[in-house]
Amino acid sequence: EVQLLESGGGLVQPGGSLRLSCGASGFAFSTYAMIWVRQAPGKGLEWVSLISRSGGGTWYADVAKGRFSVSRDNSNNTLHLRMDSLRAEDTAIYYCVKCRGSGSHSAYFFDYWGQGTLVTVSS
Amino acid sequence: QSVLTQPPSASGTPGQRVTVSCSGSSSNIGSNPVNWYQQLPGTAPRLLIYSSDQRPSGVPDRFSGSKSGTSASLAIFGLLSEDEADYYCAAWDDSLNGYVFGPGTKVTVL
Numbered sequence: 040e041v042q043l044l045e046s047g048g049g050l051v052q053p054g055g056s057l058r059l060s061c062g063a064s065g066f067a068f069s070t071y072a073m074i075w076v077r078q079a080p081g082k083g084l085e086w087v088s089l090i091s092r093s094g095g096g097t098w099y100a101d102v103a104k105g106r107f108s109v110s111r112d113n114s115n116n117t118l119h120l121r122m123d124s125l126r127a128e129d130t131a132i133y134y135c136v137k138c139r140g141s142g143s144h145s146a147y148f149f150d151y152w153g154q155g156t157l158v159t160v161s162s
Numbered sequence: 163q164s165v166l167t168q169p170p171s172a173s174g175t176p177g178q179r180v181t182v183s184c185s186g187s188s189s190n191i192g193s194n195p196v197n198w199y200q201q202l203p204g205t206a207p208r209l210l211i212y213s214s215d216q217r218p219s220g221v222p223d224r225f226s227g228s229k230s231g232t233s234a235s236l237a238i239f240g241l242l243s244e245d246e247a248d249y250y251c252a253a254w255d256d257s258l259n260g261y262v263f264g265p266g267t268k269v270t271v272l
Binding site for chain 2: 074076083084085086089097099100101107134139140142145146147148149150151152153154
């Protein structure tokens with residue numbers, strides 16, 4: 040059974056930093072790209088970042104560029120998201136999501152989602 | 163402001179057919195597959211339709227997806243009370259070099 044378990048969320052002050060982690064199990068983690076998706080309270084879904092299977096390729100939404108950094112540890116089946124210079128508008132549930140699909144990442148779809156971890160940016 | 167457009171709401175009575183539209187452009191839906199996600203209240207989203215018209219195992223055949231040009235649609239046949247949820251379309255956008263989600267459509271069973 041595929042499981043994705045996020046951790047690291049919490050309350051942080053504006054301008055602060057946080058590192059989210061996602062432990063993966065039930066599938067060959069190193070053979071799948073992964074993404075982070077967030078959802079602000081009462082709002083829709085927003086893609087944050089994509090990382091390739093090896094970790095050598097990363098892509099970011101404009102809201103994350105220069106502030107967020109995605110990485111993965113394939114030896115420990117773990118995905119990370121380092122978030123710096125946090126703003127109130129970064130307050131959201133952050134989901135760790137497994138990608139699936141053949142060929143280019145433009146054809147990926149997201150077949151398994153974690154339960155999410157809540158990040159609250161407030162003074 | 164999302165680059166994909168969805169109606170904010172849709173509704174139907176049990177047993178009816180409900181359709182949710184998703185409109186985009188040549189840089190997203192027009193050139194890449196569309197996927198649909200269902201989010202039940204208080205839960206994480208789940209994959210409903212992938213590659214525009216494919217159903218993952220476990221998704222009832224009451225759900226159907228289609229795509230034409232720069233638009234896509236999700237149809238729910240034989241609406242059930244358990245289908246009451248938010249539905250999101252998504253696709254890769256070649257201009258933005260990232261994934262985009264529609265704003266979501268809340269489906270209500272009357």
